[in-house]
Amino acid sequence: MDDGEAVLTIRPEPKEVEGQEYSHSSGIISSQNSFALQDVDYVEARVRVPSGDGLWPAF
Structure with missing residues (x-):
């Protein structure tokens, strides 16, 4: 939380999911x-x- 707002930050963190390599990870609330x-x-x-390969934003 930052000044009453929820903030998720995308950061470089290589990860492989079902054989697909992704360069970043994020979080969930x-x-x-x-x-x-x-x-x-x-x-x-x-x-x-955000836009980018491997990012699946949902609300």
């Missing part, structure tokens, strides 16, 4: 089992998505 939304709840997010 999960809110599973942290809270429950009701039908009237509203969720908003601003997400900056």
Whole structure:
């Protein structure tokens, strides 16, 4: 967390997945089992998505 914002940083870290070599890794944030939304709840997010080979951003 940085000034109330969640920050994930991509860093050089070679890794092989299913025979495919990737040069960087990142992280994940999960809110599973942290809270429950009701039908009237509203969720908003601003997400900056990087581009690059082997990056699979999802929200």
